[in-house]
Amino acid sequence: MPAPHVERRVVIAIVITLIGIGVVFRFMHLGTIPGINGDEGWWGVQSTRWMHGLSYEAKTTSGNPIDMAFLVPLGLLHGLAGPSFFVLRLFPAIANVVALGVGFSLARKLYGSPTAWIYTCALAVAPTAIAHSRFCQDPSQSILWTSITMFLALLGLKDRRHWWAYLIAALLAFGMGFWTHPTNVFVAPFLVLPIVPIVRRWIPESRRGRIVFAASALAALLVIVVIVLFVIWPALKSRAGSSVLLDKPWLSAAAERVASPAQWFEHVRNYGRLFTGVTVYRYMSMPDLTVWGYGASALLVMAATGAGVWRLIRLERMSLDVGLVFGWGAAWLLFFLFAGPESIRPHVERWGLVLIPPALLLLARGMVGWLAYRRLATLAVATVLALALLGTFYASYFHEFQTSGGRSHRTFKTASTEPKQQALERILDERKGSEPVLIITQEWWQYWPIRYLAQPDAAITVEMKVPDSVPASGRMYFVDFVGTEELARARAWIAERGLRGRESAIQSAGGRDLVTITEVVR
Structure with a gap:
């Protein structure tokens, strides 16, 4: 065992290295890699028109209301510098670096420094997070807003005195995230966490009282579902007219997915690829990949994370970890049911950015569980995996673009x-x-x-x-x-x-x- 001060210095060096490289990767060759796509140019035109007091599009190319929290800072940035592809991508990159700092601050308040540092390092080196911080498009802010929503909701579960303040703040962050991109709705399960302790106070102690309470809750839920399906949903469709979003057969599609083993398998596979970088590499640079190696690594990390979190829950019995598992699991399942595995395939994986913060926080908690059991081995394995992610990102992203120009969609070739x-x-x-x-x-x-x-x-x-x-x-x-x-x-x-x-x-x-x-x- 190394002396505590030696171990501390090594850990500090590792943290600085991982976060430092992760930040550099968010800005390196920002104006040229990958090639600029049409959506980015569209945002550049709208923001500069807003800046000069000219008319601009009120809806995005997907038909969503334009995100003023993205448009306005982008426009103000162009007030300081003329149009350039570096300037165009600068605000999203900065926003994602801010997400690192905000995530660390909230995670430390929630769980303490070890979890906060692990979460921040994990987000810093996550290939999909890096790649999508380099795009000027509205989903680039998804990780920022969904992580804030998640942390505030968990803080509301932890602080039972000020739960209402955290819930309001989480709802505001959720609204910003939903405005940024509709698929960020899948972070919503976390919003129920602050009210769980309040609801528990209403549960009677007697067995009969609990049964009556459960039956009443189910009846109330059924009434809400009926109102949504037969009153609110038809009203939305009537007001909006024909809509690709509203006209989808959501329930029947969800039922088909539940009954399809192939879709379950694809969702697990695509979920792993979202974190290993395979998805973004196939979307943007298209290098030659040994996919099975990435898949095996993802499965091992998932298993280790689950074991570490289970160990924490058994030893510490923290309601926070149970709440985190609930929020992560519910978000994952709802995304599978109503978005499907096709929504985290290459070319559309930006819709799945909402899944990244819960998974990385769960990973951090799992690693904390292992640190108490095999500290040095856990640190060594985690460091090797993190450096491997950064190394493969450099090789499959930067080096691929610099040598071949990219092999995917022609707009990304550079x-x-x-x-x-x-x-x-x-x-x-x-x-x-x-x-x-x-x-x-x-x-x-x-x-x-x-x-x-x-x-x-x-x-x-x-x-x-x-x-x-x-x-x-x-x-x-x-x-x-x-x-x-x-x-x-x-x-x-x-x-x-x-x-x-x-x-x-x-x-x-x-x-x-x-x-x-x-x-x-x-």
């Missing part, structure tokens, strides 16, 4: 200078003075990022719709991804009008042509 930024810069280099420039980008993925960057110059017009004819003055360009229908349409449009197109290519970091710039030559 180079040392982001390709969409390169396209605009090349066009501006060819421009004479302040002559008008019309840029046609027929795809969402190109249109919004280029329009975002071009905003300061009023003489540059960026459009998705192809005009009927060439402008009378100025220059005209098409910007399209290589090998797409949009590029073929641009070439056909030029040929049909007896014009000539002068093409140049922008390459990804892997040396492959990615974007074609076509100048229309009269």
Whole structure:
């Protein structure tokens, strides 16, 4: 056994290393990795329009009310610096670093320093948390708001004197999280925790009284369900009209999932991949992965966490840990029933960010349970796993993008200078003075990022719709991804009008042509 002061120094060094690298990874190559997508450019345009007092879209591209808690800080940031892809992604990265600090503070108040440090380190190195802190889109704040909701609700369970204040605060944080993204509703089970001690006071001591109380509670729950299903839900549908969200057969879909072993298996598998990084790697960079190794590691960590938490509950009999297990389990199950395993597959895993804070807090508690039993071995294994997560993130994310440019969706493919930024810069280099420039980008993925960057110059017009004819003055360009229908349409449009197109290519970091710039030559 090492001396206590030596062990303390080693632990401090480990914590500083893990959190430090995790923070650096949230800002490193922020403006170029991955390539900017259309949703990010859309947010950039809306925020700068708000900043300058112009009209902006009231709903997001998914049809949700626009998140002013995201739009306003993003707009204010653009008041300090002009449009750039680094500035565009800076606020989400900062918000997720704030989530580390807020999470540590609340976890320490809830459980003490050991749990707080473990939770913070786990969140710092979590691949999905890092990757989605580097995106300028509303779900990027999900971890911040859902973690605050979870911690405040658990504090309400712990502090029985001020439970009502914590419940109100948790409800406010929950509202912010739900406004950020509707799938954050799945953190709601934690909200019942502050009122559990109050309800327990109402439970009679006699056996007959308990039976009557349970029957009354079930009857009240049934009445609430009936009101929701046959009064509130139809009223919402009537008010909202046709809606993809409201028109879904939620109950029948949930029943089908319960009866499907394949969906249970997929949910467990996808849940593990959400934490190992496999999901985000397949979504963004698409490296060559040895998936079975990630899966085996995830299963071992899940089993160890469960054993550690069970040990804590048996030894300490803390209602907090029971409440945490309830909140985590209920959120996991409700997500499975009403969102399904397909909602944490690659390309849509942002919907599952709500599942990350409860799982990492549970992991922290499980590790605390093992520390009392096998302290040095637990520290060693946890450190190796955390460093492995960071190492694989660097290799499968940063290194993959820097060497191949990325192999997933074309909007994420990148180079040392982001390709969409390169396209605009090349066009501006060819421009004479302040002559008008019309840029046609027929795809969402190109249109919004280029329009975002071009905003300061009023003489540059960026459009998705192809005009009927060439402008009378100025220059005209098409910007399209290589090998797409949009590029073929641009070439056909030029040929049909007896014009000539002068093409140049922008390459990804892997040396492959990615974007074609076509100048229309009269």
